[in-house]
Amino acid sequence: MLQVKVIRENTDLIKAGLKKRGYNEEAIKSIDEVIRLDDIRKAAQTSLDAKLSEIKKHSDSIGSLFKSGKTQEANEMKSMVAELKTSSEPLENDLKSAIEGIRELLFKLPNTPHSKVPEGLTEDDNVVVKDWTNPLPTLIDNALPHWDLATKHNIIDFKLGVKITGAGFPLYRGKGARLQRALINFFLDEARDAGYEEILPPHLINEASGIGTGSLPDKEGQMYYMEKDNLYLIPTAEIPVTNIVRDVILKESDFPIKFCAYTPCFRREAGSYGSDVKGLNRVHQFDKVEIVQVEHPDKSHQTLDQMVTYVEGILNKLELPYRILRLCGGDLTFASALTYDFEVYSAAQDKWLEVSSVSNFETYQTNRMKCRYKDENGKTQLAHTLNGSALALARIVAALLENNQVVDGIKIPEVLIPYTGFDIIA
RNA sequence: GGAGGAGUGGCAGAGCUGGUUUAAUGCACUAGUCUUGAAAACUAGCGUGCCUUUACGGGCACCGGGGGUUCGAAUCCCUCCUCCUCCGCCA
Numbered sequence: 091m092l093q094v095k096v097i098r099e100n101t102d103l104i105k106a107g108l109k110k111r112g113y114n115e116e117a118i119k120s121i122d123e124v125i126r127l128d129d130i131r132k133a134a135q136t137s138l139d140a141k142l143s144e145i146k147k148h149s150d151s152i153g154s155l156f157k158s159g160k161t162q163e164a165n166e167m168k169s170m171v172a173e174l175k176t177s178s179e180p181l182e183n184d185l186k187s188a189i190e191g192i193r194e195l196l197f198k199l200p201n202t203p204h205s206k207v208p209e210g211l212t213e214d215d216n217v218v219v220k221d222w223t224n225p226l227p228t229l230i231d232n233a234l235p236h237w238d239l240a241t242k243h244n245i246i247d248f249k250l251g252v253k254i255t256g257a258g259f260p261l262y263r264g265k266g267a268r269l270q271r272a273l274i275n276f277f278l279d280e281a282r283d284a285g286y287e288e289i290l291p292p293h294l295i296n297e298a299s300g301i302g303t304g305s306l307p308d309k310e311g312q313m314y315y316m317e318k319d320n321l322y323l324i325p326t327a328e329i330p331v332t333n334i335v336r337d338v339i340l341k342e343s344d345f346p347i348k349f350c351a352y353t354p355c356f357r358r359e360a361g362s363y364g365s366d367v368k369g370l371n372r373v374h375q376f377d378k379v380e381i382v383q384v385e386h387p388d389k390s391h392q393t394l395d396q397m398v399t400y401v402e403g404i405l406n407k408l409e410l411p412y413r414i415l416r417l418c419g420g421d422l423t424f425a426s427a428l429t430y431d432f433e434v435y436s437a438a439q440d441k442w443l444e445v446s447s448v449s450n451f452e453t454y455q456t457n458r459m460k461c462r463y464k465d466e467n468g469k470t471q472l473a474h475t476l477n478g479s480a481l482a483l484a485r486i487v488a489a490l491l492e493n494n495q496v497v498d499g500i501k502i503p504e505v506l507i508p509y510t511g512f513d514i515i516a
Numbered sequence: 517g518g519a520g521g522a523g524u525g526g527c528a529g530a531g532c533u534g535g536u537u538u539a540a541u542g543c544a545c546u547a548g549u550c551u552u553g554a555a556a557a558c559u560a561g562c563g564u565g566c567c568u569u570u571a572c573g574g575g576c577a578c579c580g581g582g583g584g585u586u587c588g589a590a591u592c593c594c595u596c597c598u599c600c601u602c603c604g605c606c607a
Binding site for chain 1: 535536563564565566567575576578586587588600
């Protein structure tokens with residue numbers, strides 16, 4: 091959530107940010123509305139505080155009047171204070187509605203894109219900051235897309251998933267299940283070696299956590315919701331893990347805070363259809379290892395670069411061709427200030443599949459979560475949060491199966507063999 | 517799921533028959549005095565948010581969350597959440 095103070099001080103910058111994201115004039119005007127409401131809020135607070143101060147003083151003296159037996163005077167003062175109170179009610183309402191109005195507007199305003207974010211409104215405007223320069227893998231004759239490979243080797247059963255749950259809930263079996271588990275363990279071990287503390291969070295979150303990361307109310311329709319308990323199934327570990335620092339005041343020496351977590355991820359993906367959803371390309375449940383960092387504002391962008399480098403390292407170890415995109419204003423997610431997407435080449439589909447998204451949210455999440463730290467002057471400041479997938483399994487598996495198919499079956503990358511316990515799926 | 521108890525500042529812990537409590541006191545923490553240094557002792561400071569002020573300062577709100585009663589609420593009422601004890605169920 092944007093800070094009103096920042097909006098006041100950088101009005102033009104914030105407006106330009108909305109424009110970069112492709113927001114219309116009406117949305118941009120809401121910035122002025124926030125400032126207008128905040129003016130009302132301040133004025134109301136000033137007068138209300140003065141009234142309350144009077145009420146307080148008089149109420150105190152009523153107490154002493156009663157004690158000294160001056161009942162008559164006390165009762166007179168009582169009615170006087172009652173009047174004061176009545177006259178303060180409109181102010182109280184003004185204050186409340188101004189605060190509520192500001193809140194509603196702020197909930198709809200996305201983070202301001204970082205200056206590095208490219209102009210543009212669609213994914214075609216994303217900038218490839220690192221392309222794959224080596225030759226792309228050449229496949230054997232009669233190479234198959236992963237959904238056919240999955241069936242051929244009996245490692246993923248999409249039909250059983252449909253029977254048990256519904257479309258988009260694949261069932262992994264045999265070496266397919268073991269490959270999943272191997273990847274999860276490999277990713278977690280890599281993260282631990284890089285200094286991330288492993289977290290195994292709850293897979294359901296409450297409303298406050300959803301609001302904290304900016305997932306609510308923005309992505310309401312994308313999450314599975316348990317009405318009876320007012321809980322949401324997590325679409326990513328980002329939510330439970332980042333909320334660890336909700337309502338926390340850190341010390342500067344606590345930075346950097348580095349968490350990693352494996353969780354299944356649940357996404358309703360309402361409105362998706364067509365070839366995009368074939369096989370593992372887009373599913374309702376998939377596994378992911380997420381990395382989360384809480385950083386000092388001065389270091390967060392340097393940290394973002396390090397996280398990008400870290401993800402690159404894993405992809406290199408898996409020997410998968412990838413490219414890195416810097417998302418343009420229109421493609422940037424709601425809470426992010428700067429995002430890099432990783433895409434892995436799926437040979438048999440001749441498609442680039444998004445497997446990771448690494449973002450710096452700056453103060454957007456921490457302002458909602460009230461995650462702060464004491465700076466060297468003892469002042470409380472908002473921290474920065476970052477996160478990234480490292481990595482999302484389903485599409486990694488898709489690319490892995492397709493790119494590594496040989497005449498005898500599917501080769502397992504060297505680094506994974508100690509985890510799988512086998513070197514080929516035949 | 518049922519019955520009972522409890523949630524107070526970093527921690528511990530008063531207040532909880534409504535009104536000099538501006539939330540006592542202790543510990544921890546920070547600075548200073550003393551000391552060669554340290555400890556001890558002493559002195560002072562020590563929550564968050566907001567409004568106001570050039571500044572010094574002043575004001576308001578917050579005692580799990582929300583609402584209510586009252587001139588006045590940490591203190592009474594309602595509601596939700598969490599924790600503890602007992603019963604039930606259960607991997």
